[in-house]
Amino acid sequence: MRRLDRIDEFLLTLVRLRLGAPEEDLTYRFEVSQSRVSKILTNWLPFLAAQFKGLISWPTVGPCHGIFSNFPNTVAAMDCTQVFTERPYNLQSQKAMYSDYKSHTTIKYLGAVDIFTGAFVFLSGGQSGNASDRYMVETSGILDVLIPGQRVFADRGFKVYDLFAKNRAFLTIPSFMKGRAQLPANEALISRLMASGRIHVERAFGRLHEFRILNRVQPIKQSKGLLDDMVVIAAALCNLQPRLIKHQEM
Structure with a gap:
């Protein structure tokens, strides 16, 4: 050797x-x-x-043109991604790490993507797969980097308006039907515009998982710290790739 x-x-x-x-x-x-x-x-x-x-940094201002003129000072879209793990021997740990969405034990990460470039601007440490979206937002540190007046897009599961309001920031999620046959025209337009911006966070996570180590079932004996490091490195290297969002997509 x-x-x-x-x-x-x-x-x-x-x-x-x-x-x-x-x-x-x-x-x-x-x-x-x-x-x-x-x-x-x-x-x-x-x-x-x-x-x-350092390649993953929160933006100070958001774009104010194109579809984003409808959402002043929008800087990012956030969502969660998950990495599979082996099943722990401890039953309580199994329950905490079991993701109903993935039907598997996982480690869950909250990430945010610049909706103008597609670059990662925030990435949390990993939490147990059963963690709620609210818990992810509360513990991730994203509220600490928000600048008053900024707006973030998210999926319907992120009903955390109050957490953003405490930081004088704004959260925008698609409208709920709430028993209505269809959305009013203004809400439907807003939801469509949001979707055109939010889809890029899904594309960014897709690029992240091109690092195949994150698609492997992680061994329980491996420290969560090393997995967190791998996710950070992969996200940073994604940011060094060509822009995910082209100007013509705006």
Whole structure:
């Protein structure tokens, strides 16, 4: 077995993230022991996350043209994504981590995307898959970065107007039918305009999950901190890719 130099250790870490290659595969590819692969990942993932997290920054102003002229100072759309995990042995942990939406135990992340560029502007730490959307907003730290007057789009599940109001910010979600046969014209127009902006958060999460490690079932023995690091690195690298939203899509 050979000793890797730093550039090869960096490459090994990126292969792990992008291809989701198992440690056994990396052992073969890089001709090092599996214990060495584990040590490299344990060292490099926190380091890269610390270096790259600055690429995920909250915007100070929002676009004021195109469809966004209907929603002054809109800066982002937020939603949650989930990463599968092995089932914990502890029954209470199983219940806490079980996502009814995914029918699996998961770790859940709240992310926000700039609706003008498609770049990630916020990413929370992971929470148990059963966490509610309200709990995610309350504990994620997104309320701390909001600037008074800013507006964020979200799905119907995020009924957290009060949390945003406390920060003198605005939350906009699609209208509910509430037993009506159809929405009034003005509400229908607003919902359509919102959907054209909100769809980009789904596209951004799709790009995030092109890092195949996030599509693998994560082992319970792995620390949540390392998974958080992987998500941060993947999101930051997404932000270095060409713009997700083209000007003609505005």
